[in-house]
Structures are given as structure tokens and as C-alpha cells.
Amino acid sequence: MSLVTVENLSVEYGKAHPTRAVRNVSLQIEENEFVGLVGESGCGKSTLGFAIARLERPPARIVEGRVIINDLVWTDMHTEDLLPHRWQDVAIVLQSGMNALNPVMSIEFQFRDVMIQHTRMSSKEILARSYEVLDMVGVPRDALRRYPHELSGGMKQRVAIAMAMLLKPQLIIMDEPTTALDMVVQRQILENLKLLRQQQAFSVLFISHDLGVVLELADRVIVMYAGQIVESQESMNLLHQPMHPYTRALLRSLPDAGATAKTFSGIPGTPPDLGKPVIGCAFAPRCDLAQSACTSSEPELLKIGTSQVRCIMTGQEVDRDRINLAGNGANQSV
Amino acid sequence: MRYFLRRTLFLLGTLWVAITLNFLIPRLMPGNPASVMIAKFMGRGQQINPQSLHAIEVMLGISHASLLSQYWQYLGQVVHFNFGLSYTQFPYSVTYVIAQALPWTLGLVGLSTVLSFIIGTSLGILAAWRRNKMTDSVVTSISAFTNAFPYFWFALAAVYFLSYLHNWFPLTGAYEIGSTPTFSGAFILDVIRHGILPALTIVISSMGGWLLGMRNNMINTLGEDYVLLASAKGLKSHWIASMYVARNAILPNITGFAMALGFVVAGSLLTEVVFAYPGIGYAMYNAVINEDFPLMQGIFLIIVLCVIVANFVADLLYVLIDPRVRRGGES
Amino acid sequence: MTESILQATALTKVFRSTRRGRPPVTAVNRVSFSLSRGQVLALVGESGSGKTTIGRMLTGIEAPTDGKMEWEGTAATNVRVDKRVNQRVQMVFQDPYAALNPFNTIEYTLTRPVVNFLGANRLTASDRVRELLETVRLTPANSYLNKRPHELSGGQRQRVVIARALAAAPDVIIADEPVSMLDVSIRAEVLRLLYDLLQDRRVESMLYITHDLLSAKLLADQVMVLYKGHTVEMGATDDILGDPIHPYTRLLLSSIPNPRMRQSKTIAASYEPVKTESRITEGCPFAPRCPLVMAICWDERPKLDMNSSGRSVACHAVGNP
Numbered sequence: 001m002s003l004v005t006v007e008n009l010s011v012e013y014g015k016a017h018p019t020r021a022v023r024n025v026s027l028q029i030e031e032n033e034f035v036g037l038v039g040e041s042g043c044g045k046s047t048l049g050f051a052i053a054r055l056e057r058p059p060a061r062i063v064e065g066r067v068i069i070n071d072l073v074w075t076d077m078h079t080e081d082l083l084p085h086r087w088q089d090v091a092i093v094l095q096s097g098m099n100a101l102n103p104v105m106s107i108e109f110q111f112r113d114v115m116i117q118h119t120r121m122s123s124k125e126i127l128a129r130s131y132e133v134l135d136m137v138g139v140p141r142d143a144l145r146r147y148p149h150e151l152s153g154g155m156k157q158r159v160a161i162a163m164a165m166l167l168k169p170q171l172i173i174m175d176e177p178t179t180a181l182d183m184v185v186q187r188q189i190l191e192n193l194k195l196l197r198q199q200q201a202f203s204v205l206f207i208s209h210d211l212g213v214v215l216e217l218a219d220r221v222i223v224m225y226a227g228q229i230v231e232s233q234e235s236m237n238l239l240h241q242p243m244h245p246y247t248r249a250l251l252r253s254l255p256d257a258g259a260t261a262k263t264f265s266g267i268p269g270t271p272p273d274l275g276k277p278v279i280g281c282a283f284a285p286r287c288d289l290a291q292s293a294c295t296s297s298e299p300e301l302l303k304i305g306t307s308q309v310r311c312i313m314t315g316q317e318v319d320r321d322r323i324n325l326a327g328n329g330a331n332q333s334v
Numbered sequence: 335m336r337y338f339l340r341r342t343l344f345l346l347g348t349l350w351v352a353i354t355l356n357f358l359i360p361r362l363m364p365g366n367p368a369s370v371m372i373a374k375f376m377g378r379g380q381q382i383n384p385q386s387l388h389a390i391e392v393m394l395g396i397s398h399a400s401l402l403s404q405y406w407q408y409l410g411q412v413v414h415f416n417f418g419l420s421y422t423q424f425p426y427s428v429t430y431v432i433a434q435a436l437p438w439t440l441g442l443v444g445l446s447t448v449l450s451f452i453i454g455t456s457l458g459i460l461a462a463w464r465r466n467k468m469t470d471s472v473v474t475s476i477s478a479f480t481n482a483f484p485y486f487w488f489a490l491a492a493v494y495f496l497s498y499l500h501n502w503f504p505l506t507g508a509y510e511i512g513s514t515p516t517f518s519g520a521f522i523l524d525v526i527r528h529g530i531l532p533a534l535t536i537v538i539s540s541m542g543g544w545l546l547g548m549r550n551n552m553i554n555t556l557g558e559d560y561v562l563l564a565s566a567k568g569l570k571s572h573w574i575a576s577m578y579v580a581r582n583a584i585l586p587n588i589t590g591f592a593m594a595l596g597f598v599v600a601g602s603l604l605t606e607v608v609f610a611y612p613g614i615g616y617a618m619y620n621a622v623i624n625e626d627f628p629l630m631q632g633i634f635l636i637i638v639l640c641v642i643v644a645n646f647v648a649d650l651l652y653v654l655i656d657p658r659v660r661r662g663g664e665s
Numbered sequence: 666m667t668e669s670i671l672q673a674t675a676l677t678k679v680f681r682s683t684r685r686g687r688p689p690v691t692a693v694n695r696v697s698f699s700l701s702r703g704q705v706l707a708l709v710g711e712s713g714s715g716k717t718t719i720g721r722m723l724t725g726i727e728a729p730t731d732g733k734m735e736w737e738g739t740a741a742t743n744v745r746v747d748k749r750v751n752q753r754v755q756m757v758f759q760d761p762y763a764a765l766n767p768f769n770t771i772e773y774t775l776t777r778p779v780v781n782f783l784g785a786n787r788l789t790a791s792d793r794v795r796e797l798l799e800t801v802r803l804t805p806a807n808s809y810l811n812k813r814p815h816e817l818s819g820g821q822r823q824r825v826v827i828a829r830a831l832a833a834a835p836d837v838i839i840a841d842e843p844v845s846m847l848d849v850s851i852r853a854e855v856l857r858l859l860y861d862l863l864q865d866r867r868v869e870s871m872l873y874i875t876h877d878l879l880s881a882k883l884l885a886d887q888v889m890v891l892y893k894g895h896t897v898e899m900g901a902t903d904d905i906l907g908d909p910i911h912p913y914t915r916l917l918l919s920s921i922p923n924p925r926m927r928q929s930k931t932i933a934a935s936y937e938p939v940k941t942e943s944r945i946t947e948g949c950p951f952a953p954r955c956p957l958v959m960a961i962c963w964d965e966r967p968k969l970d971m972n973s974s975g976r977s978v979a980c981h982a983v984g985n986p
Contacts, residue, residue, distance in 0.1 A: 040848045055566055086568025099559040102578055104585070104656055113577070114567040147657040182711040183876055187920035209849055215924030239924050253853030264883060266854030270818050 001071060002028035003170055003203055004052065009065030009075075011044070011051045019275040021047040021060065023227040026301075029171065032201045036214030036235070038250070039224035042271055048224070049173050049207045053090050054082060070170065088118050091164035093157075095176040100160050101148040107159055108144045111166060118167055133162040136199070137192050154185035158192060165196070173205045178213060186213070193217060211250050215239050223247050226272050226282035229301060232308040243309040245287045281311070289313045337653060345646045352638040357408050360627050361401065417632035422624045428632035431617060436599075436636070438508050439613030442529055443602040444595070446536035451591050453537065454544025459580050461545065462552030474549065481542030489535045489608040496531060503531040506610035532609045540594075544587065551583035558582075585656055589648045596644025600637045668737070670836050670870055671700040671723070671754075676732035678718050678894075692718045694894040695732065700837065700870055705863060707873040707885035707902070709917070715894035716874045720841045723872065724756045736836075752782040755830035759842040761822035765814040771798075771825055772810040778832040797828040800867055801858060820851035824858065831867065841874045856880055878917055882906050890914045893950040896969055900976035910978045913951050949981065957982035 004027075011022035021044040029035050039045045050056050052067050054074050067074045070089055074082065094100040102110055111130045115121055121129065131141050137158040148156055157177060164172045178186040190213065193204075208214050214221055214235075221238045223231040223246065231244040242248045249267040269286040272278055280295040281287070287294065293312060301310045411417065417428035457477070461470040497503045509515065509524045555561060556579055564578040565571075594601075602615035610616065614633060621629035653659050678693040693715040700706050708716040721727040723734060736753055755778075758764040765774060775797055779790040798806035801824040814822055823843060830838050840859065844852040860883060862868045873884050881888055881902060888905045890898040890913065898911040909915045949955070952962040961981050971977040 040850055050562075053566060055562060057562065083568040083570070086566055088568070090566075092563065092566045094559045094563060100563050102560040102564070102582065103658060104582055105577075106657075113569060113573070117567065117569050117573075149658050183920045184711060184916055186922075190922070210922065211849065212922035212924060216922050235924070250850060253850045264853060265857055266852070267850040268854065270820075 003031045003033075003070065004029035004205075005066075005068040006048075006052060007066045007068070009048070009051060009067060010063050011047050011056060011060055012063045014059050017275055018063075020063075021227055021274060022051060023274075023278075024065070025224075025227075025229055026065075027222060027229065027232070029203050029205060031170065032203055034197065034204045034206065034217060034219045036218030036221040037205060037207045037224060038209065038211050038214050038221060040271060041209060043224045044227040044274075045207050045209075045224050046175050049175055049205060052205070053086075053092055053173055054079075055092070084118065087114055087169060088167050089169055090171045090173065091167070091169040093160050093164050093172060093174040093177050095179055101156060103148050106145060106147055107151075111144070111163060114163070114166060129166060133165045134159070136165060136196060137162045152185075153181055154188060157181065157185075157189055161189070161192065161196075165200070165202075168200070169202060171203045171205065173207070175207045176209070177206070179208065179210070190217060212254050223250070226278060227274055228282065228310060229308065230283065230310045234306065237307065243304075243307065243314045244283075244311050245289050245314070246283050249286075283311075338650070341646060341649050345642060348642050349639070352642065353409070353412055353635065354405075356631055356635050356638065357405055360631055361404075412635070417635070418628040420621075420626055420629045422620065422626040422629065428628045431629060432614065432632055432636060435612060435614045435617040438611060439599055439602045439606070439615060442508075442532055442611060442613060443536060443598045443605060443615075446533040447540070447594055447598055449533070450537040450541040451544050451587075451594065454541040455548045455584065455587060457541075458545040458548025459552060459575065459583075462549045462556065462583075463575050463579075465553065465556075470549075473545065477542035477545040479542075480538050481546060483539055485535070485539050486604050486608065488539055489532070489605065492531060492535050493608060504528050508612050528611075532605050532611060536605060544591075547590070548583065548587055551586060552579055555579050555583040581655075585652070588651055588655065592644045592648030592651060593641075595647075596641040599640045668702055669699045670702045670737055671872075672733075672735040673698050673719075673723070674733040674735075676719060676722060676734065677730050678715070678722060678727060679730040692894050693722070693729075696889075696891070696894070696896050697732075698889055698896075698899070700872060702836070703866075703869055704887065705871045705873055705885045706887045706889060707875060707881035708889050708891060709875055709878055709881055710891035711876055711917075713893060714891040716891050717841055718894075719891075720756065720839045720872065720874050723837075723839055724754055725751065752833045753836045755833050755835040755838055757823075757826050757830050757838060757840040757843045760846055761819055761826055762814075762846075764826050765822060767814050770811050770813055771817075774825065775829055775832050778829060782833040793832070797832055800831060800862070801825070801828045803828070818851075819847050820854055823847060823855050827855075827858065827862075831862075837870045837872060838868050839872045839874070842876065844880065845876065856883060860884060878906060879921060890917070895950050895966075896977070896979060897951065898978050898980075899969070900974075904974075904976055910976075910983050911951075911980050912955050912957055912982070916954075949979075955982070 006025060006027045009022060009025045010020060012018040012020050023044075025048055027035075037045045037049065047056070047060060051060070051062055052069075052074075054067070054077075056062060062075060065075065069085075072085065074085075101107070108130065111133075112126055115126045115129065130144055134141055134143060139155060139158050139162060143151060143155065143159060148159075151159065161172075161177070178189050181189070194217065197204075204217075206214060206218060211221075215238070218235050221231075221233060221235050222229055223238075223244065225246050231238070231242070231247045233241075233243070238247065239251070242251055246267075249265075252264065253266045267286055272282050272285070278298070280297060281290070281299050284290040284294040291313065299310050299312045301308050415429050417432075420426055420428050420431050423431050454477075457473050461473045464470050493505065497505045504510075504527060508528050509521065510528075513521060513524065515521065561574065561578050564574045569578075599614050602611075602613050603619060604615070605611065606613045606615035607619050614636065617629065618633045620626070621633060674697050675695040676693055676697070677691070677695055679689050679691050681689045696715070696719060698706060708719060710716045718727060722729045772791075772794060775794045776787065776790045779785050779793050780787065783790075783793070785793060794810070795806040798804070798809055803809045803821060803824050809817075809821075809825075814825070817825065827843070830840075843859070844855050847855060859868070859871075859873075863871065863884065871884070873881060875881055878888075885902050888898075888900065888902045889896055890905070890911065892913050898905060898909070898914045905914060906918065909918050948961075948963040948965060949958075949967050952958050955962065957980075959982055965981070967979040967981045969977045969979040
């Protein structure tokens with residue numbers, strides 16, 4: 001049994017004219033697996049991440065499907081019954097710490113209250129654990145007595161990661177944890193995460209719009225478009241053999257060190273309005289491979305080995321010549 | 335510490351400006367209080383001899399010395415809380431009149447302000463926490479309604495219907511006319527009986543503002559990332575509501591509350607006039623009607639003092655509860 | 666050597682603190698550069714490097730505390746009042762949501778600079794406006810004329826901002842992080858547009874302000890790397906990216922996410938400075954984080970030395986290349 005199993009999950013915003021931000025998503029996260037979830041803004045990746053942790057914010061609500069974490073069906077559980085499992089099983093890290101820490105409380109207080117809630121640790125043990133997690137992310141111990149505004153952006157984000165580690169959760173959901181940070185600070189946090197993963201066993205769902213960052217860290221990458229999963233592959237396979245045209249377009253739009261004006265391009269057009277029903281493939285209007293069949297019926301999510309792809313064109317091609325296809329998509333050089 | 339020092343200096347500076355203005359403004363006004371008083375006593379057309387005029391002037395402490403020496407004298411008096419004699423309540427001193435009136439105002443208006451803040455803020459927290467549920471819609475629409483009342487109209491209506499037509503509450507005053515203020519149980523009950531209606535009008539009319547403001551702040555705070563994170567931490571909902579939401583949402587209201595306390599003395603005017611309540615507002619009303627300049631000056635000074643001190647306290651309080659201001663001010 | 670269109674000499678900006686008792690902040694410290702006609706210069710640095718302040722001084726939004734700015738030999742100390750200079754330099758801002766007046770139609774937004782700077786009347790301006798919209802690939806132009814900013818996506822807005830900058834037919838465009846607020850795919854589109862505009866000579870010279878060395882690689886001929894208001898390294902783009910010399914440039918380059926570098930990196934320089942670094946006024950600004958730091962670095966500020974191939978580095982440790 002996987003650590004996390006999501007079955008056919010759909011999330012909507014609003015009641016009168018609902019926008020379906022997440023459409024029938026199924027996925028698994030294994031123990032000690034680092035999964036990247038990428039897509040453009042508005043593709044539903046954050047909505048999905050929060051829904052998995054049952055933190056969907058009104059007016060968002062789960063309209064169908066199940067989330068099973070550690071054999072517990074989180075979607076069927078009452079809010080009160082979930083409390084003991086929160087942070088203990090699933091912790092979260094939000095975008096670049098700006099407001100993820102309560103500005104009027106010291107870091108120590110915000111570490112302490114979650115440990116008091118979930119454990120029977122003594123004050124001494126709580127302090128020891130606080131120091132321990134700060135050491136893990138390389139933040140000086142005196143940060144504990146400080147208030148969030150006294151720390152730099154990178155420092156705050158590392159404190160947020162330390163806080164997520166407090167109860168040794170099995171899954172940490174990170175929503176754009178390095179967006180809005182400086183390049184060098186981002187690098188430091190990425191290195192920190194790599195180091196943590198070597199030291200401890202935990203799974204991560206890493207949500208980001210930056211495929212470059214995700215590819216560097218993740219074991220497996222899930223690509224979302226218009227509320228659906230369009231591709232899921234091992235990171236290196238995705239980099240070298242992207243299957244979905246959208247993934248390939250995303251890779252082309254990455255400013256890689258080897259990118260030149262010839263290989264570098266964006267994706268024209270905009271994602272569809274999910275307030276209206278989507279007919280056919282949601283990516284078809286922006287796709288350079290689109291055929292008439294693409295606009296008539298919605299493609300299935302095909303399973304190819306351990307990978308998944310939602311595209312009728314790629315589905316056919318892959319069977320014929322998978323290697324050939326991969327050759328023209330990825331950026332080639334370093 | 336630096337912050338505290340700076341605030342204190344600022345307080346003293348404002349105080350000095352207020353006192354000086356309070357000294358200057360009446361003296362810049364045309365007319366002589368003594369002649370006003372005499373005119374009132376004797377009626378129009380009658381003459382008074384210069385000796386009598388001088389006697390009255392001396393009695394009232396009106397001086398023909400230079401403005402500067404008067405100013406020095408005035409500053410000295412202020413420090414000793416000596417504001418001279420009241421014209422209308424002669425021979426009582428202004429200090430005495432104010433001392434008589436102040437407790438009533440502080441008791442009635444002060445207590446109702448505190449009460450309305452506590453009730454309004456609590457209901458605001460409740461409404462925001464149960465947003466879009468029954469409690470919220472009922473509480474919010476009622477307070478939007480009461481908040482829109484003009485106070486004097488509401489108070490007059492309350493007096494008319496509840497006291498005049500139905501006789502449920504006494505019409506005027508702070509206690510039964512003829513009884514003497516003592517600390518007996520019967521008298522205290524009498525005071526409470528007289529106080530209920532004016533207090534109720536204040537609480538009802540000002541509570542809505544606190545409620546709506548707090549609800550608004552709460553809803554803004556509820557959208558903050560740290561509140562989402564708090565629920566992800568699996569903390570109990572009352573803990574989140576109080577420590578993560580209400581505590582942050584109340585910050586802007588604290589300043590407002592301290593200011594409101596400062597305006598208790600000034601804001602008592604309407605209530606006390608409508609209910610003929612023997613507080614500062616009523617005394618000020620009478621002083622203005624009767625051109626009792628020393629009393630007016632004294633009351634104005636008290637009002638200004640209250641507002642300035644309340645501001646000062648608000649600043650200090652803010653520093654205590656918001657670390658951002660605290661550290662920011664120190665470094 | 667091509668003619669220099671913009672020459673900045675020892676530009677300095679000191680911000681006095683609004684709070685008394687705090688030391689003033691030197692955001693830009695004696696930065697000099699020259700921009701030739703037909704050239705793109707990238708100012709690269711992180712937040713706090715002073716790159717945005719330089720752009721704001723060149724457009725007259727901020728007045729320099731010290732130093733000189735010359736446009737083809739015309740000294741300009743107060744850009745704001747000089748309409749000629751104003752026309753010559755136009756700005757593309759970072760936030761396309763804040764850079765456009767929400768009440769004005771796209772047509773009005775684009776007509777104004779055409780009328781103001783080019784002396785066109787309303788009729789002749791309308792052709793120019795259509796042409797501008799087509800230049801930034803907002804086609805058909807007619808369908809965008811009467812729209813207001815809120816009806817456009819972020820990428821489309823940024824195109825309008827670029828069109829507005831082009832409208833005055835400026836000599837220099839200053840683009841301050843024009844794509845950093847946009848989604849990755851849209852970012853690539855806008856970068857592509859800027860690249861094509863440069864190729865087609867629609868934009869002659871550009872000052873490209875960015876934190877992203879890779880996008881600088883795509884657009885710029887020359888790169889100037891800034892750290893805390895100081896120029897630390899300057900040279901041709903390919904040289905800088907291919908062979909970074911200054912430890913800070915190396916740190917920046919090695920920070921770029923790279924899917925092929927899945928193993929942990931050993932980056933010599935420390936990511937975050939030790940606390941006392943704000944006190945350092947004498948020495949090298951990068952000394953507190955520098956892996957190669959020597960005694961002299963704390964006491965003496967390294968000079969920006971230029972070698973024969975036009976490459977400059979300010980560093981005691983690596984010396985002159």
C-alpha cells in the first residue's frame with residue numbers, strides 16, 4: 001500500500017457557477033518518495049496539494065474522490081478526528097515563509113505549541129527537539145528566540161522547513177517553497193532539502209511552477225494542466241523523454257544553460273477557463289500536434305510502464321518509436 | 335527604552351501645546367467675563383460702579399497684567415490643578431465642580447465603553463469564526479443597523495418609550511432627587527437603576543462599530559498563510575481562533591479602544607444632556623450655555639489630557655503586544 | 666568601437682534612513698558603465714544589489730547622489746525635466762499589473778507617448794498604435810484597442826508595457842526584471858519577443874536588469890554583475906557565463922537549478938553572510954561570504970581592473986585575469 005493514495009479527486013470553487021480546479025486526479029506517493037508537481041499558475045496544483053492535506057480553503061471544496069493516507073481515508077474523516085494526524089503524518093511548507101509564520105509570536109512559541117498539542121514531551125525535550133531541527137536546516141539556534149520579521153527570507157523558509165520536521169512526519173507537502181527567493185538562497189534551500197533526504201526518511205510532494213527546480217530534486221514528476229494530470233514519469237525519463245506535448249513545451253521554455261535563441265520558446269495562448277466544460281483535450285488549442293480527434297473527445301490517461309501520459313498523439317507515437325520522439329523535445333546541452 | 339523616552343517627550347510636548355492653547359483661546363475672545371456676569375445679574379441698561387466691577391474681577395481672578403505674566407501664573411495654577419472659581423456654581427472652584435462630575439462620567443460612560451468594546455469584539459470574533467452561518471448573519475446585520483443610528487435620536491427615543499411612556503426606567507439624573515450620595519446598598523441600587531438606560535444606549539449604539547471592525551479584521555486574518563499553517567499543525571480550533579486569529583486581528587482595534595477611552599470624557603456630552611446625568615458632559619453643557627469660562631477651560635483641559643494620555647497608553651500597549659513595533663523601535 | 670549612447674560615471678545613490686539614528690544605505694556605489702548603440706547590457710544581481718536603483722536613476726525616477734549620466738555627450742543631472750532625455754530612455758517595469766493605469770484603454774495608453782514625444786496628432790497616431798500592437802504580437806490589433814488592462818492576461822499586459830516603451834521610439838529601453846513576475850511558459854514568450862525585437866532592430870539598445878543569468882545569456886552582449894551596489898565583474902556575456910572569475914559570479918552561476926546536477930553541490934562561498942557584514946564599509950562587500958577571503962579584503966576595497974580583452978573583475982584574491 002502506498003503512503004498516499006488519491007482516487008478520482010475533484011475540487012471545485014464556488015457553488016452557483018463552479019470552477020473545477022482539480023478534475024478527477026488519481027495518484028500515489030510511496031514511502032520516502034520525492035514527487036514533484038508542476039504546472040502553470042491556475043492549473044490546480046496547489047489546490048490539489050491542499051486538498052490532499054484536507055486544507056482546502058473555502059470556497060474550494062472536494063466534490064468527489066478519496067484521499068487515503070496511511071490506510072486512513074482522510075476525505076471521510078471528521079475534522080476533529082483528523083487533528084491527531086495533522087503534522088504528525090502530514091506537514092506543510094508554504095511559499096517562502098513571508099506570512100507562513102505568525103508575525104506576533106516567537107519562533108519558539110510556534111515550535112512549542114505544535115509539540116504540546118501532539119506529544120507529551122517535557123519542556124526540556126521540546127527545546128532539545130527545536131534545536132535539533134534548526135541544526136538540520138543550518139539555522140543558528142538563537143533564531144528560536146526571534147520573531148519572524150527579524151529573519152531574512154531564506155532564514156524564514158528554513159525555519160518553516162525545520163518546523164515541518166518537528167514531529168518526523170511521513171509526508172511534507174511543499175507549495176512553491178523557493179519561489180520569490182533569491183537565486184543563491186534558493187540554491188541553499190535546495191541543498192538543504194537534498195541533505196535532509198539523505199539523513200531522514202520522509203516523502204515530499206513538491207509543488208512548483210519551476211520544472212528546473214523540480215527535476216533537480218524529485219524522484220518522479222507529475223505534470224498538471226487544466227486541473228488534470230497530463231504526464232507522470234521518473235525525473236530523468238521526463239527530462240530526456242518527455243511524452244506529452246505540454247511537458248515538451250515546458251522544457252523548451254526553461255532557460256537552460258545550453259538554450260539558444262533557436263531552441264528556446266514559450267507556449268502561445270492561455271489555459272482554458274475551467275468554469276466552462278472542457279471538450280476534448282484541454283491543451284489542444286495550444287498544441288502544435290493537435291488533430292481534429294483531439295478536440296472531439298477527452299484523451300485517457302495512458303499507462304506506459306510506470307509512466308502515465310494523457311495524449312492520443314503521444315500514445316500512438318510512443319508505441320511505434322519512443323526514443324525518436326524523445327529526441328526532439330528535450331534541451332540537449334548543459 | 336528609547337522608544338518609551340521618545341513617546342514620553344512627545345506626550346509632554348503635546349500637553350504643553352494643549353495647555354497653552356487652552357490659555358490663549360479664551361483670552362483672544364472679545365468681551366470680559368466680569369461684565370458678562372454682571373450683565374446677567376443686573377439685567378440690561380443698569381450701570382455698576384467701577385469699584386463693584388473691580389471687586390468682582392478680583393473675586394473671579396481676572397487680571398489686567400500682561401499676557402506673559404498671566405501665562406506664568408496660569409501654568410502654575412494648572413500644575414496645582416487650580417483653575418479658578420466657577421462663575422455659575424459660585425463660590426465653588428472649578429476643580430471642585432469637575433471632581434464632583436468626573437466620577438459619574440467615568441462610571442457611566444467609561445464602564446459602558448469598556449463593556450461595548452468587550453461585547454462588540456467578542457461578538458465580532460464569534461461572527462467571523464462562524465462566518466456565513468446563522469449567528470454571523472443575525473449578529474452582523476443587527477449591528478450594521480444599530481451602528482447607523484444617530485445617537486441622540488436613539489437615546490431620546492429610548493427615554494420617550496421606555497421611561498416616559500412605560501415608566502420602566504427613571505427619566506433623569508443619576509439617583510433619586512433628594513437622596514444624598516452615600517455608600518449604602520440602597521443608594522448603589524438606585525444609581526444602578528438610573529444608570530441602566532443611558533449605559534444601554536451607549537453600549538448598543540457603539541457596540542456595532544467594534545463588532546464590524548473586529549469581524550473585518552478577523553476575516554482578513556483568517557486568509558493569512560499562518561492561519562492555514564496553524565490548522566495544518568492540527569491545533570485545536572479554539573487555540574487557533576484565539577492565538578492565531580483573534581490575537582493578530584485585535585491589534586488595530588487596541589489603538590481604537592484606547593482612543594475611545596480617551597474620548598469618554600468628551601463623548602459623554604450627548605448622553606448626559608439627554609439623561610440629565612450629572613457628569614462632565616452635563617457640566618460642560620451648562621458651562622457653555624452660561625458662559626462659564628473657567629469651568630469650560632478646566633473641562634477642556636481635562637478632555638485634552640484624557641485624549642493625550644489615552645494616545646500615549648495606546649502607543650505603549652501596542653509595543654507590548656506587537657513585537658514588530660517593539661524591536662523596530664529599539665534597534 | 667561603436668559610439669556610446671549612454672555613459673554612466675561613478676553613479677552613486679545613498680538612501681538616508683527615515684528612522685533617525687540609522688546609518689544611511691549606499692544602494693549604488695560608484696558604478697560606471699557605457700552602453701553602445703545597438704548593444705544590450707545586462708545588470709545582474711540579487712535583491713539589494715542596486716540594479717533596480719540604477720535603472721530608476723537613469724529614467725529620472727530617482728536623482729543620483731553623486732556621479733554623472735550622459736546621453737551621447739549631453740550631461741543630464743535631472744532627467745525628469747528634460748523631455749529629450751525622457752524620450753530617449755523608456756522603461757519596462759517588473760509588475761505588469763501595476764505598470765498600467767487600470768482606467769485607460771490600451772489605445773489611450775499607447776497613443777499618449779506617440780502624441781507627446783513624436784508630435785503626432787490623434788489621427789496619425791492611430792496607425793502607429795496599431796503598428797506597435799502588431800510589433801508586440803497582439804494581433805489583430807483592433808481587438809485590443811478598446812480593452813482595459815484587467816481584460817488582459819499577465820503576458821499580454823507586459824506586451825502592452827513593452828509597446829508603450831517602444832511608442833516613443835527611444836534610443837534605450839530599460840527593462841527591469843520584465844519577466845520575473847510571469848509564469849514560466851509566458852516568461853519564455855516575452856523573452857522571445859524581446860529577443861526578436863532586438864534581432865529586428867526594433868529595439869536598438871537595451872539595459873536589461875535581472876537576477877537571472879540565463880535570461881541575460883539569451884539577450885545581452887555584455888553583463889555587469891552587481892553585489893551590494895558594487896560592480897564585481899563585467900565583460901562579454903559568453904566570457905562571464907563560460908568562465909566566471911569573481912567568487913560571487915561563480916556562486917550565482919552555480920545556484921541556477923540544473924536537472925543534471927542531482928548530487929549535492931559543494932559551493933565554496935557561504936550563502937548567507939555573517940551578521941556583522943553591514944559594518945564593513947572599508948573592505949570588499951563580498952568578503953564576509955567569500956571562500957577566498959584574505960586579510961587585505963577586509964581593509965581595502967578591490968578596484969575594478971580591466972584587462973586587454975575588456976573583462977573587468979574587482980577581487981583581490983583572483984586578481985586580474
